[in-house]
Amino acid sequence: xxxxxxxxxxxxxxxxxxxxxxxxxxxxxxxxxxxxxxxxxxxxxxxxxxxxxxxxxxxxxxxxxxxxxxxxxxxxxxxxxxxxxxxxxxxxxxxxxxxxxxxxxxxxxxxxxxxxxxxxxxxxxxxxxxxxxxxxxxxxxxxxxxxxxxxxxxxxxxxxxxxxxxxxxxxxxxxxxxxxxxxxxxxxxxxxxxxxxxxxxxxxxxxxxxxxxxxxxxxxxxxxxxxxxxxxxxxxxxxxxxxxxxxxxxxxxxxxxxxxxxxx
Amino acid sequence: xxxxxxxxxxxxxxxxxxxxxxxxxxxxxxxxxxxxxxxxxxxxxxxxxxxxxxxxxxxxxxxxxxxxxxxxxxxxxxxxxxxxxxxxxxxxxxxxxxxxxxxxxxxxxxxxxxxxxxxxxxxxxxxxxxxxxxxxxxxxxxxxxxxxxxxxxxxxxxxxxxxxxxxxxxxxxxxxxxxxxxxxxxxxxxxxxxxxxxxxxxxxxxxxxxxxxxxxxxxxxxxxxxxxxxxxxxxxxxxxxxxxxxxxxxxxxxxxxxxxxx
Numbered sequence: 001x002x003x004x005x006x007x008x009x010x011x012x013x014x015x016x017x018x019x020x021x022x023x024x025x026x027x028x029x030x031x032x033x034x035x036x037x038x039x040x041x042x043x044x045x046x047x048x049x050x051x052x053x054x055x056x057x058x059x060x061x062x063x064x065x066x067x068x069x070x071x072x073x074x075x076x077x078x079x080x081x082x083x084x085x086x087x088x089x090x091x092x093x094x095x096x097x098x099x100x101x102x103x104x105x106x107x108x109x110x111x112x113x114x115x116x117x118x119x120x121x122x123x124x125x126x127x128x129x130x131x132x133x134x135x136x137x138x139x140x141x142x143x144x145x146x147x148x149x150x151x152x153x154x155x156x157x158x159x160x161x162x163x164x165x166x167x168x169x170x171x172x173x174x175x176x177x178x179x180x181x182x183x184x185x186x187x188x189x190x191x192x193x194x195x196x197x198x199x200x201x202x203x204x205x206x207x208x209x210x211x212x213x214x215x216x217x218x219x220x221x222x223x224x225x226x227x228x229x230x231x232x233x234x235x236x237x238x239x240x241x242x243x244x245x246x247x248x249x250x251x252x253x254x255x256x257x258x259x260x261x262x263x264x
Numbered sequence: 265x266x267x268x269x270x271x272x273x274x275x276x277x278x279x280x281x282x283x284x285x286x287x288x289x290x291x292x293x294x295x296x297x298x299x300x301x302x303x304x305x306x307x308x309x310x311x312x313x314x315x316x317x318x319x320x321x322x323x324x325x326x327x328x329x330x331x332x333x334x335x336x337x338x339x340x341x342x343x344x345x346x347x348x349x350x351x352x353x354x355x356x357x358x359x360x361x362x363x364x365x366x367x368x369x370x371x372x373x374x375x376x377x378x379x380x381x382x383x384x385x386x387x388x389x390x391x392x393x394x395x396x397x398x399x400x401x402x403x404x405x406x407x408x409x410x411x412x413x414x415x416x417x418x419x420x421x422x423x424x425x426x427x428x429x430x431x432x433x434x435x436x437x438x439x440x441x442x443x444x445x446x447x448x449x450x451x452x453x454x455x456x457x458x459x460x461x462x463x464x465x466x467x468x469x470x471x472x473x474x475x476x477x478x479x480x481x482x483x484x485x486x487x488x489x490x491x492x493x494x495x496x497x498x499x500x501x502x503x504x505x506x507x508x509x510x511x512x513x514x515x516x517x518x519x520x521x522x523x524x525x526x
Contacts, residue, residue, distance in 0.1 A: 050525070070378065078373045084367050101375060
């Protein structure tokens with residue numbers, strides 16, 4: 001995947017400004033930014049939903065154009081956190097429809113394992129399902145064809161913590177079999193957990209392209225500890241707040257080290 | 265493409281069922297009213313009405329025979345109103361309706377070309393319009409059986425086919441605008457202007473002098489149901505609707521693959 005000087009302007013508003021980056025085969029890259037930072041717009045241009053105002057997108061060494069974007073979709077799995085599925089279908093009918101579009105079947109081992117893992121309600125109409133269940137079905141659709149490239153736009157936003165773990169496992173497995181994963185998120189922890197590299201986008205501009213491990217070291221974590229006895233923040237931690245609470249003391253601080261030791 | 269075609273038919277199955285039953289009922293009821301309309305007393309009553317009102321109810325002379333009655337009362341006046349509503353709802357639902365819900369985006373994320381998606385959906389429109397036209401014809405046939413009259417089958421076949429052509433052409437225009445622009449306001453606006461404008465021009469064109477010159481701009485002008493019922497078929501009218509359908513489809517296939525989808 002390669003993006004060169006990509007910009008997208010809507011009227012007078014620039015959603016993405018002069019973004020350039022590339023993703024190598026087999027990499028798992030996180031794309032992080034706040035709401036409205038330009039993540040979804042970038043993904044829309046990547047998949048050929050929207051035409052760049054400036055710049056170019058290349059997938060599998062071929063330039064993406066709107067009329068020909070579907071050619072690369074055969075090798076891509078795609079899901080978003082708020083994916084609009086076809087309400088008139090059941091989950092099973094939707095997945096069969098998607099599989100037929102890819103020229104594959106839902107009778108594969110991979111499909112069965114995905115269904116076992118996520119346990120979605122495939123026989124119910126999609127219009128009656130909760131956002132979380134629909135999200136599981138969208139993820140099964142994205143992973144079931146074992147695509148070479150998986151593009152995910154805030155994929156875990158509707159999932160409960162257990163399903164979120166299943167999803168992250170899925171990303172790791174896809175990476176192990178050599179697939180490339182590009183996922184946007186505003187949960188830094190989730191991205192650091194599975195990605196080897198992180199791109200940070202702010203106000204439409206790519207502000208950082210950094211290995212995930214390095215970002216984790218830089219970022220630190222906000223910790224809130226409630227203890228019976230008064231304790232002090234560990235060495236090197238940045239104290240945020242300390243206060244007396246019922247039954248003890250609450251202490252908030254930011255720390256960067258993985259191990260944590262509190263002193264009385 | 266076939267996948268999208270079948271999906272569209274599946275999505276619209278209740279729409280198809282509802283409209284088919286409604287149009288079947290309309291065809292049946294209008295036909296079953298025929299004996300009450302063919303008497304001499306109602307002729308006298310309608311002859312005394314002002315010309316502008318007669319434009320709304322059709323030419324009274326046409327009512328004396330069943331083909332003329334069906335042409336003027338069902339296919340020339342009422343059916344175009346209902347099928348205009350059908351066309352607008354169907355085409356807007358399949359274009360800007362699906363795009364606003366995000367379902368079009370989900371569809372184009374699949375490895376299916378936008379042209380195939382557009383063609384598959386359009387093909388479903390053609391089939392739905394055919395089913396709606398057939399339902400009207402079946403309703404008329406049931407009505408004829410109930411009132412125990414006979415009708416040359418070619419009359420109803422001609423009217424049914426022309427209805428199909430009209431509704432497909434109207435739906436194709438709205439579909440083309442919806443899928444080519446993705447803008448609900450433009451699509452709905454044009455659809456309503458075409459439907460209401462055509463209705464007003466066709467119904468009042470015969471009675472209001474200054475409107476007569478503009479009657480050709482009505483979409484229904486090229487569907488002279490009474491003449492069609494009497495076996496006077498103008499091939500120019502068929503050509504008009506055929507050209508509209510081809511141009512609409514071409515515009516869709518050209519512009520939809522080149523525009524941003526929300």
